[in-house]
Amino acid sequence: MSGSRRTIAAPPVSPETKPFWDGAAAGKLLLKRCEACGEPHYYPRAICPFCGSDRTTWLEASGRGTIYSYSVFRRAPIPYAIAYVTLEEGPTMMTNIVDGDLDAIRIGQRVRVRFTPTDGGPPVPMFAPA
Amino acid sequence: MSIKGKAYIAGVYEHPTRKADDKSLAQLHAEVAHGALADAGLTKADVDGYFCSGDAPGLGGLSMADYMGLKVRHIDTTETGGSSYVVHVGHAAEAIAAGKCNVALITLAGRPRAEGMATGTAPRNYGAAAPDVAFEFPFGPTVVNQYAMAAMRHMHQYGTTSAQLAWIKVAASQHAQHNPHALLRDVVTVEEVVGSPMVADPLHRLDCCVITDGGGAIVVTRPEVARALERPRVRLLGAGEAVKHQAGGRIDLTYTGALWSGQSAFAEAGVRPTDIKYVSIYDSFTITVLITLEDLGFCDKGQGGKFVSDGNLISGTGRLPFNTDGGGLCNNHPANRGGLTKVVEAVRQLRGEAHPKVQVKNCDVALAHGTGGSLATRHGSATVIMERES
Numbered sequence: 001m002s003g004s005r006r007t008i009a010a011p012p013v014s015p016e017t018k019p020f021w022d023g024a025a026a027g028k029l030l031l032k033r034c035e036a037c038g039e040p041h042y043y044p045r046a047i048c049p050f051c052g053s054d055r056t057t058w059l060e061a062s063g064r065g066t067i068y069s070y071s072v073f074r075r076a077p078i079p080y081a082i083a084y085v086t087l088e089e090g091p092t093m094m095t096n097i098v099d100g101d102l103d104a105i106r107i108g109q110r111v112r113v114r115f116t117p118t119d120g121g122p123p124v125p126m127f128a129p130a
Numbered sequence: 131m132s133i134k135g136k137a138y139i140a141g142v143y144e145h146p147t148r149k150a151d152d153k154s155l156a157q158l159h160a161e162v163a164h165g166a167l168a169d170a171g172l173t174k175a176d177v178d179g180y181f182c183s184g185d186a187p188g189l190g191g192l193s194m195a196d197y198m199g200l201k202v203r204h205i206d207t208t209e210t211g212g213s214s215y216v217v218h219v220g221h222a223a224e225a226i227a228a229g230k231c232n233v234a235l236i237t238l239a240g241r242p243r244a245e246g247m248a249t250g251t252a253p254r255n256y257g258a259a260a261p262d263v264a265f266e267f268p269f270g271p272t273v274v275n276q277y278a279m280a281a282m283r284h285m286h287q288y289g290t291t292s293a294q295l296a297w298i299k300v301a302a303s304q305h306a307q308h309n310p311h312a313l314l315r316d317v318v319t320v321e322e323v324v325g326s327p328m329v330a331d332p333l334h335r336l337d338c339c340v341i342t343d344g345g346g347a348i349v350v351t352r353p354e355v356a357r358a359l360e361r362p363r364v365r366l367l368g369a370g371e372a373v374k375h376q377a378g379g380r381i382d383l384t385y386t387g388a389l390w391s392g393q394s395a396f397a398e399a400g401v402r403p404t405d406i407k408y409v410s411i412y413d414s415f416t417i418t419v420l421i422t423l424e425d426l427g428f429c430d431k432g433q434g435g436k437f438v439s440d441g442n443l444i445s446g447t448g449r450l451p452f453n454t455d456g457g458g459l460c461n462n463h464p465a466n467r468g469g470l471t472k473v474v475e476a477v478r479q480l481r482g483e484a485h486p487k488v489q490v491k492n493c494d495v496a497l498a499h500g501t502g503g504s505l506a507t508r509h510g511s512a513t514v515i516m517e518r519e520s
Contacts, residue, residue: 009268012258021264041378043265049378069286069383071278071330073270075251082275084381091379096269107286124268 006078010121016046019058021122029113029125031089033059042091062088063113064130072102081105085127099128132368132398137223138356139364139516140233141170141349142474144455148313148462150241150343155187156197158239158345163198166347171359172233177349179204179231181222183214185240185345185465194237204231210373210510211502212412214238215348215470217512219498220369222350232352239345240465249341249466250274251329262508274338274415276504278330280383281417285332287384287432292332294435295416296323299336299459301443302413306456308487313340314460337416339458339468346470348477362481363519367401367495370394371512387511388425388499395513396427401495403427406515408479408490409450410472410498413457418501419443423450426499426513445488454479454488469500473514480518494518 013021023030032044036053048056070083081097083105097105098114111127118124143165150158159182167173180202186194191207194200204225210217215238222234242249250273256263284290300320306312318336326335356363371394372387396402403426411419420434428450429437437450445451455461455475458468476498478484495517503509 006270009253009255011264011268013264014258017264039378043262043379045261045378068381069279069283071275071282071332073272073275073278073330074328075274075330076270080270082269082271082279084279084383092376092381093379094266094269094271107282118268126269 006076006080008116008118008124010118011124013122017044020044024115024122024125027115029061029063031059031061031091032056040089040091042093059089064088065111065127067097067105067107067109067111068092069107070097070105072105083127085111096126097128098126131227133220133223133227134367134398134400135365136227136353137350137366138353139348139366139473139477140351140356140359140361141166141172142346142477143169144346144462144471144474145239145344145464146311147344148311148342149243151244155239155241156194158241159186159194159237160198162239162345162347163235163237166235166349170349170361172349174198174200176233177235178202179222179225179234181206181218181234181236183207183238184209185238185467210512212414212467213469213500213502213510213512214467216473216498216500216514217371217510219348219350219366219473219514220371220512223366223369226350226352232355234350236348236350236470237345238347238465238467238470240467241343242341242466243343250338271504274333275330276507277415277417278333280421280505281332283383284417284421288435290420290435292324292334293320294439295337295420296320297439297441298413298416298419298443299323301441301448302453302457302459304444305454305488306460308485309456309461312456312461313342333415333417339414339463340460341466342462342464344462344464346464346474348470348473364477364480364516365519366514367517368395368397368399368515369513370398371510373510374506375508381507383506385431386421386425386501386506387509388422388501388513391511391513392426395515399515401515405495406497407493408454408476408496409452410476411452412468412472412499412501413453413459414468414501416459418505419452421505422499422501445490451490454484467502469502469512472498472500476516480516
C-alpha cells in the first residue's frame, strides 16, 4: 500500500446510534438484535426492520466475516476497495477492505474488523484479511 | 381496480440539447412540457394533473406549476430517483382511472454537464439525517462502485463475463449511430469496451452511461381525450412499481425490484415476456440492463450474460431489440435520470416513429423499465407495458 492515505469522512452521530459509535471508539463492533423476533440487523435501528418491535438491544459482534462482494475504485485519487462483508452473526454490511493488496481481494475471503480513524469523528469499522 | 386500457400516452418529447449552458433548469422543464403537449396536439390549458420529481427546482411541483402557469387538480412528486418518471406514468394512469385528472403532464430536466457535476464518481452524501449515511458514506460509495459490486457478485455467482456485459454497450452503440441527437454516435466493439479504462472493478468506462443535460416530458390522458387527437394511439396495459432495499442486512446483489415490478405489470397487462416486441431498459450501467432482463423474465436468473451476447439486443438482428435511441449508454441520460427517455423511445417504437434503421417491425407491445438509486440495495423499480391501438 502507498504511504498516502485517503481522508475518511466522519460519520454523523445521532442519539439513536451513539452507542454504536461509542463502541467503535472502544474497538467493539456492535449490531442490533431484536428481543421480540430474535433477529440481528445492520445498520442499527431503534425499531426492528423485520418485526417492528422497539425491543432492540446492542449485541457485540465477533468482528469476523467474509467478503460478499467488492469493487476497487480505480478512478479515485487514491484507489480503495469498497465491499459488503457478511458477518458471522448474519447481517451484511458496507465497508472498506484495507491493509492488503487491492488486487488480491476475493469474494469469499475471510476478513476481520479493523477500526479506522476518521476526519474528526469516531472510527469506522473497516476489514482486513484475517 | 386496474389501469388496463384506462389511460393513453398521448404525447412525448425528448429535449435535443445535451449541454444546456444557456438555459435555466425551470426553462428546460417548461420547454419539454410544451414539446410533449405539442406532440399530443394539446395545450397547457388542457393539463389538470402535474407530475415531477427531485430534479425539479425549488419546491418541485409547486415551483414548476407556478413557473409554467399550470392550473392542476392533481399533483404527484414521487421521488424514486431515475425510475420516478416510469412510476409517474403508472400513477398518472391511476389518477385518470379514479377521475382525479384528465390530462397528466410529467416533466424531467437537468443540467449536470453545464454544472460540472461528478455524477457517478464522487460519493453522494444525502445528509446526516439519512439513516444510512453514517454507515455508508465514510466508505466512499459512489454510483459506479455500488453498481460494480452487483456486477462483481453476478460474475462470481453465475460466471458472467466483461465481454458479455460489453455486448449491451455494443448494441446501444449500433442504435445510437442512427440518432443525430445522441451524445456518442460511434459504433464500438466488445474489444473496445473491455479495453477501455477500468473505473470500478469490473466496470470499464464504456460500461457507464453518459452524463447529459436536457430532459423530457410525457402526456398521459384519459381514453376519450386520446381518441380525439390526431396521433397514433398508445394504450397503457399494465404498470408495476417496487422498492428494494438492504432488508436489515440480508443483502442480495443478484436481483432487483424489477422482479416484483415486472410481475405486477405483466399480470395487469395480461401478457408474457414473449409477447414483448421491444424493451426500453434503464441502462445506467451495462450490469443494470443484464440483471433487469433476468428479473423481468426475459431469461432465467444467471443467464443474462448469454442472453445479451452476440447482438441479441440489436434491432433487426437480435431477438429482443432494446434502447433503439442509444439509451443512457450512448444517447442521453438527462439529469442523471434515465427513466423518462425510456418511455419516450418505447412510444416512438409503438407509433412507428423510431429511426427507420432501428424501427422494430410490427411493434405492437412494448415495455419500459426504470431503476433509480443504488442497485439491489436501495432503489426504485418501475415497469410499464404499452400497446399500439390500431
